[in-house]
Amino acid sequence: MKTAARTVFKTDWFTVDALPQMGQKPYYRLTCNDSAVVVAQTVKGEVIFIRQFRQALGKFKLELPAGEINPGESPKEAARRELLEETGYNCRSLHLVGRFHVSPDRINSSVYCFFAKEARKMKANPRADLEIRVVPIPAGRFAQRIRDSWESISVSSVGFYQMAKIKGFLQ
């Protein structure tokens, strides 16, 4: 960065930083921990989405499994852990799709997107307290399922799915 950022507000999950701008009010951005998101394909060819309640919106959203990378954890380890915690699925191998930004206008953190190959159900249910419903979507019915979930689909998850497809991981 060319200019020094100054933290003006802090929570356990993010800070608000002010970036000085010549002759203007500062530019405010959020800095969070980086996170990992997983496009996991099951042995049957489905991609695993989850339906979860999002407190920030007060709404249920259909999204890919994802979460923050813990201190000392690699992005890949975080991807495997989040997949297992949120869906009960494990996978044979994980491949980096890319490192992306979701809200480049406001949030200064990266999202590492992984493709998980040959995902298999290991646990009957994910942690009950997470209140997450697992929604496996057959790759061939993706567009139809998105049309059916138009109000609740996360547009970033559609973007990550598409990136995995463009990279050649999904047909």
Add this chain to the structure above:
Amino acid sequence: MKTAARTVFKTDWFTVDALPQMGQKPYYRLTCNDSAVVVAQTVKGEVIFIRQFRQALGKFKLELPAGEINPGESPKEAARRELLEETGYNCRSLHLVGRFHVSPDRINSSVYCFFAKEARKMKANPRADLEIRVVPIPAGRFAQRIRDSWESISVSSVGFYQMAKIKGFLQ
């Protein structure tokens, strides 16, 4: 909302709100103005992307034209204005693709996505102070151009592009 949000930090562009949680620290979310994003197709069949510097990241990103909805402005008016301001293109008509959320884990605001039909260059250059480069991408070469811009592409823009496609606006 079931619980009352309390504003704990405020800028001209967003507020940080704390949502009380039983027996836990509050959940912090951002509330911004809603915004509009445009998937604009030119009369030649290209989709208009822009390359712009994002201060929050200190990087250039390839994105769809977008911006905040001003007070008193409809989402559609904002879409037309942002398209013209950022790219110099006007369009024959605008069609709502949908109302989406980009960072459902943290940001409480909606993004109205529009498809702009028959976009035509009206002005030689967008406002010079915005430092935006217009990047028209032929629909048939979208995947290749994304692969070429892997480091800088906005994953949400890929999501919006895909939503316009699933809705049938783009082939």
